[in-house]
Amino acid sequence: MNADLERLIALQKLDTTADAARKRLAAEPEHEHALEARLEAARQHVAAAKERVAVNKNTRAALDKDVAVQQGRLSKFREQGMAVKTNQEFHAIQHEIAFAQTEIKKIEDAMLERMMEADDLAAALKSAESQLAAETKAVEAERKTGSAAHVEMQATLERIAVERAALVAGLNKDVLATFEAVSRKRNGVAMSEARGGICTICHVRLRPQVFNTVLRNDSILQCDHCNRILYYVPIPASAATAPSDPPAHPAS
Numbered sequence: 001m002n003a004d005l006e007r008l009i010a011l012q013k014l015d016t017t018a019d020a021a022r023k024r025l026a027a028e029p030e031h032e033h034a035l036e037a038r039l040e041a042a043r044q045h046v047a048a049a050k051e052r053v054a055v056n057k058n059t060r061a062a063l064d065k066d067v068a069v070q071q072g073r074l075s076k077f078r079e080q081g082m083a084v085k086t087n088q089e090f091h092a093i094q095h096e097i098a099f100a101q102t103e104i105k106k107i108e109d110a111m112l113e114r115m116m117e118a119d120d121l122a123a124a125l126k127s128a129e130s131q132l133a134a135e136t137k138a139v140e141a142e143r144k145t146g147s148a149a150h151v152e153m154q155a156t157l158e159r160i161a162v163e164r165a166a167l168v169a170g171l172n173k174d175v176l177a178t179f180e181a182v183s184r185k186r187n188g189v190a191m192s193e194a195r196g197g198i199c200t201i202c203h204v205r206l207r208p209q210v211f212n213t214v215l216r217n218d219s220i221l222q223c224d225h226c227n228r229i230l231y232y233v234p235i236p237a238s239a240a241t242a243p244s245d246p247p248a249h250p251a252s
Protein backbone atom coordinates (compact mmCIF):
# COMPACT_ATOMS: atom_id res chain seq x y z
CA MET A 1 0.00 0.00 0.00
CA ASN A 2 1.05 3.55 -0.72
CA ALA A 3 2.80 4.79 2.47
CA ASP A 4 0.94 8.11 2.51
CA LEU A 5 -2.40 6.34 2.06
CA GLU A 6 -1.57 4.08 4.99
CA ARG A 7 -0.69 7.10 7.14
CA LEU A 8 -3.91 8.86 6.10
CA ILE A 9 -6.00 5.87 7.19
CA ALA A 10 -4.23 5.91 10.57
CA LEU A 11 -4.66 9.70 10.75
CA GLN A 12 -8.38 9.36 10.12
CA LYS A 13 -8.70 6.78 12.90
CA LEU A 14 -6.96 9.16 15.31
CA ASP A 15 -9.11 12.11 14.22
CA THR A 16 -12.33 10.11 14.57
CA THR A 17 -11.36 8.92 18.06
CA ALA A 18 -10.31 12.44 19.08
CA ASP A 19 -13.54 13.85 17.69
CA ALA A 20 -15.64 11.44 19.74
CA ALA A 21 -13.63 12.28 22.89
CA ARG A 22 -14.05 16.03 22.30
CA LYS A 23 -17.77 15.63 21.73
CA ARG A 24 -18.14 13.69 24.96
CA LEU A 25 -16.13 16.31 26.84
CA ALA A 26 -18.30 19.04 25.35
CA ALA A 27 -21.45 17.19 26.46
CA GLU A 28 -20.28 17.03 30.09
CA PRO A 29 -21.91 20.28 31.29
CA GLU A 30 -25.25 19.19 29.81
CA HIS A 31 -24.93 15.77 31.43
CA GLU A 32 -24.11 17.37 34.78
CA HIS A 33 -27.11 19.66 34.35
CA ALA A 34 -29.36 16.63 33.80
CA LEU A 35 -27.97 14.93 36.93
CA GLU A 36 -28.59 18.07 38.98
CA ALA A 37 -32.15 18.26 37.60
CA ARG A 38 -32.76 14.66 38.72
CA LEU A 39 -31.59 15.49 42.23
CA GLU A 40 -33.61 18.69 42.30
CA ALA A 41 -36.80 16.84 41.25
CA ALA A 42 -36.28 14.31 44.08
CA ARG A 43 -35.64 17.14 46.57
CA GLN A 44 -38.81 18.88 45.46
CA HIS A 45 -40.84 15.69 45.96
CA VAL A 46 -39.57 15.54 49.55
CA ALA A 47 -40.32 19.24 50.12
CA ALA A 48 -43.86 18.85 48.73
CA ALA A 49 -44.47 15.75 50.88
CA LYS A 50 -43.23 17.64 53.98
CA GLU A 51 -45.50 20.54 53.12
CA ARG A 52 -48.53 18.24 52.92
CA VAL A 53 -47.64 16.70 56.30
CA ALA A 54 -47.41 20.20 57.82
CA VAL A 55 -50.75 21.28 56.34
CA ASN A 56 -52.37 18.15 57.75
CA LYS A 57 -50.85 18.78 61.18
CA ASN A 58 -52.10 22.40 61.21
CA THR A 59 -55.56 21.32 60.10
CA ARG A 60 -55.74 18.79 62.94
CA ALA A 61 -54.64 21.44 65.46
CA ALA A 62 -57.39 23.77 64.17
CA LEU A 63 -59.98 20.95 64.45
CA ASP A 64 -58.81 20.29 68.04
CA LYS A 65 -59.48 23.94 68.84
CA ASP A 66 -62.88 23.85 67.14
CA VAL A 67 -63.96 20.78 69.08
CA ALA A 68 -62.85 22.40 72.36
CA VAL A 69 -64.92 25.48 71.54
CA GLN A 70 -68.01 23.38 70.79
CA GLN A 71 -67.52 21.29 73.95
CA GLY A 72 -67.29 24.53 75.96
CA ARG A 73 -70.57 25.70 74.46
CA LEU A 74 -72.16 22.32 75.15
CA SER A 75 -71.18 22.43 78.86
CA LYS A 76 -72.47 26.00 79.10
CA PHE A 77 -75.86 25.04 77.61
CA ARG A 78 -76.13 22.00 79.87
CA GLU A 79 -75.56 24.22 82.91
CA GLN A 80 -78.10 26.71 81.61
CA GLY A 81 -80.49 23.79 81.05
CA MET A 82 -80.49 23.10 84.80
CA ALA A 83 -81.74 26.62 85.52
CA VAL A 84 -84.45 27.08 82.87
CA LYS A 85 -87.81 28.36 84.09
CA THR A 86 -90.05 28.03 81.03
CA ASN A 87 -90.83 25.38 78.46
CA GLN A 88 -89.78 27.78 75.74
CA GLU A 89 -86.36 28.33 77.37
CA PHE A 90 -85.99 24.55 77.77
CA HIS A 91 -86.65 23.94 74.05
CA ALA A 92 -84.28 26.72 73.05
CA ILE A 93 -81.47 25.21 75.15
CA GLN A 94 -82.23 21.72 73.86
CA HIS A 95 -81.92 23.11 70.35
CA GLU A 96 -78.52 24.69 71.15
CA ILE A 97 -77.30 21.44 72.75
CA ALA A 98 -78.35 19.39 69.72
CA PHE A 99 -76.65 21.88 67.41
CA ALA A 100 -73.37 21.77 69.42
CA GLN A 101 -73.49 17.95 69.45
CA THR A 102 -73.94 17.86 65.68
CA GLU A 103 -71.03 20.24 65.25
CA ILE A 104 -68.81 18.11 67.51
CA LYS A 105 -69.73 15.00 65.53
CA LYS A 106 -68.87 16.76 62.27
CA ILE A 107 -65.49 17.91 63.63
CA GLU A 108 -64.71 14.46 65.00
CA ASP A 109 -65.49 12.88 61.59
CA ALA A 110 -63.23 15.43 59.89
CA MET A 111 -60.52 14.69 62.47
CA LEU A 112 -60.74 10.95 61.79
CA GLU A 113 -60.36 11.58 58.09
CA ARG A 114 -57.33 13.81 58.68
CA MET A 115 -55.74 11.22 60.93
CA MET A 116 -56.06 8.56 58.26
CA GLU A 117 -54.68 11.03 55.74
CA ALA A 118 -51.76 11.69 58.12
CA ASP A 119 -50.75 8.01 57.93
CA ASP A 120 -50.76 8.10 54.12
CA LEU A 121 -48.82 11.37 54.08
CA ALA A 122 -46.19 10.03 56.48
CA ALA A 123 -45.76 6.96 54.26
CA ALA A 124 -45.50 9.18 51.16
CA LEU A 125 -42.85 11.35 52.84
CA LYS A 126 -40.84 8.29 53.82
CA SER A 127 -41.00 7.00 50.25
CA ALA A 128 -39.95 10.41 48.82
CA GLU A 129 -37.02 10.51 51.24
CA SER A 130 -35.79 7.06 50.31
CA GLN A 131 -36.22 7.99 46.61
CA LEU A 132 -34.03 11.05 47.23
CA ALA A 133 -31.42 8.92 49.01
CA ALA A 134 -31.39 6.48 46.07
CA GLU A 135 -31.11 9.29 43.51
CA THR A 136 -28.29 10.93 45.47
CA LYS A 137 -26.40 7.65 45.51
CA ALA A 138 -27.01 7.03 41.78
CA VAL A 139 -25.98 10.56 40.82
CA GLU A 140 -22.81 10.33 42.91
CA ALA A 141 -21.94 7.07 41.17
CA GLU A 142 -22.56 8.63 37.75
CA ARG A 143 -20.41 11.63 38.64
CA LYS A 144 -17.61 9.33 39.73
CA THR A 145 -17.83 7.35 36.46
CA GLY A 146 -18.01 10.65 34.57
CA SER A 147 -14.88 12.08 36.11
CA ALA A 148 -12.97 8.84 35.49
CA ALA A 149 -14.09 9.00 31.85
CA HIS A 150 -13.06 12.66 31.73
CA VAL A 151 -9.52 11.83 32.86
CA GLU A 152 -9.37 8.98 30.36
CA MET A 153 -10.57 11.18 27.47
CA GLN A 154 -8.03 13.89 28.32
CA ALA A 155 -5.28 11.25 28.30
CA THR A 156 -6.57 9.89 24.98
CA LEU A 157 -6.49 13.37 23.44
CA GLU A 158 -2.92 13.93 24.65
CA ARG A 159 -1.79 10.56 23.30
CA ILE A 160 -3.51 11.23 19.97
CA ALA A 161 -1.85 14.65 19.67
CA VAL A 162 1.57 13.01 19.97
CA GLU A 163 0.76 10.17 17.55
CA ARG A 164 -0.81 12.59 15.10
CA ALA A 165 2.24 14.86 15.09
CA ALA A 166 4.45 11.87 14.31
CA LEU A 167 2.18 10.73 11.46
CA VAL A 168 1.86 14.21 9.98
CA ALA A 169 5.64 14.69 10.04
CA GLY A 170 6.03 11.70 7.71
CA LEU A 171 3.30 12.76 5.26
CA ASN A 172 3.67 14.43 1.89
CA LYS A 173 2.64 18.07 2.39
CA ASP A 174 0.24 18.21 -0.58
CA VAL A 175 -1.44 14.98 0.48
CA LEU A 176 -1.82 16.32 4.02
CA ALA A 177 -3.26 19.59 2.67
CA THR A 178 -5.86 17.62 0.66
CA PHE A 179 -6.73 15.53 3.71
CA GLU A 180 -7.12 18.60 5.93
CA ALA A 181 -9.23 20.47 3.35
CA VAL A 182 -11.64 17.52 2.85
CA SER A 183 -11.75 16.90 6.61
CA ARG A 184 -12.80 20.50 7.27
CA LYS A 185 -15.45 20.34 4.57
CA ARG A 186 -16.72 16.88 5.49
CA ASN A 187 -17.23 17.08 9.23
CA GLY A 188 -13.87 15.55 10.13
CA VAL A 189 -14.20 12.50 7.86
CA ALA A 190 -11.75 12.77 4.95
CA MET A 191 -11.31 9.07 4.18
CA SER A 192 -13.78 6.64 2.67
CA GLU A 193 -13.52 2.95 1.99
CA ALA A 194 -14.43 1.94 -1.55
CA ARG A 195 -16.28 -1.36 -1.67
CA GLY A 196 -18.14 -3.06 -4.51
CA GLY A 197 -17.51 -0.09 -6.79
CA ILE A 198 -19.15 2.34 -4.35
CA CYS A 199 -17.88 5.09 -2.04
CA THR A 200 -19.19 3.69 1.27
CA ILE A 201 -19.78 7.11 2.82
CA CYS A 202 -21.62 9.05 0.12
CA HIS A 203 -22.87 5.84 -1.57
CA VAL A 204 -22.17 7.11 -5.06
CA ARG A 205 -20.94 4.58 -7.63
CA LEU A 206 -17.35 5.23 -8.67
CA ARG A 207 -16.25 5.25 -12.29
CA PRO A 208 -14.90 1.73 -13.03
CA GLN A 209 -11.49 3.16 -13.90
CA VAL A 210 -11.36 4.99 -10.55
CA PHE A 211 -12.47 1.93 -8.61
CA ASN A 212 -9.95 -0.30 -10.39
CA THR A 213 -7.20 2.13 -9.45
CA VAL A 214 -8.41 2.35 -5.85
CA LEU A 215 -8.22 -1.47 -5.62
CA ARG A 216 -4.45 -1.17 -5.96
CA ASN A 217 -4.18 1.23 -2.97
CA ASP A 218 -1.11 2.74 -4.60
CA SER A 219 -2.24 6.32 -5.17
CA ILE A 220 -4.19 9.17 -3.59
CA LEU A 221 -7.60 9.27 -5.34
CA GLN A 222 -10.69 11.22 -4.34
CA CYS A 223 -14.37 10.36 -4.74
CA ASP A 224 -15.80 12.48 -7.57
CA HIS A 225 -18.88 13.16 -5.51
CA CYS A 226 -17.81 13.77 -1.87
CA ASN A 227 -14.08 14.38 -2.49
CA ARG A 228 -13.07 11.97 0.24
CA ILE A 229 -9.82 10.11 -0.25
CA LEU A 230 -10.58 6.53 -1.25
CA TYR A 231 -8.94 3.32 -0.08
CA TYR A 232 -9.67 -0.33 -0.43
CA VAL A 233 -9.69 -2.95 2.32
CA PRO A 234 -8.81 -6.31 0.76
CA ILE A 235 -11.06 -9.20 1.76
CA PRO A 236 -9.14 -11.37 4.27
CA ALA A 237 -7.47 -14.33 2.56
CA SER A 238 -9.35 -16.86 4.73
CA ALA A 239 -12.71 -15.53 3.54
CA ALA A 240 -11.65 -15.04 -0.09
CA THR A 241 -10.19 -18.42 -0.89
CA ALA A 242 -12.28 -21.51 -1.50
CA PRO A 243 -11.71 -24.47 0.84
CA SER A 244 -8.35 -25.84 -0.17
CA ASP A 245 -7.81 -29.34 -1.47
CA PRO A 246 -6.57 -31.90 1.01
CA PRO A 247 -2.78 -31.70 1.31
CA ALA A 248 -0.94 -33.83 -1.15
CA HIS A 249 0.86 -36.85 0.20
CA PRO A 250 4.47 -36.07 0.91
CA ALA A 251 6.80 -37.53 -1.69
CA SER A 252 8.17 -40.81 -0.60
Ligand SMILES: [Zn+2]
Pocket (backbone or CB within 6 Å): 192, 199, 200, 201, 202, 203, 204, 223, 224, 225, 226, 227, 228
Ligand atom coordinates in the same frame (compact mmCIF):
# COMPACT_ATOMS: atom_id res chain seq x y z
ZN1 LIG B 1 -17.92 9.69 -1.85
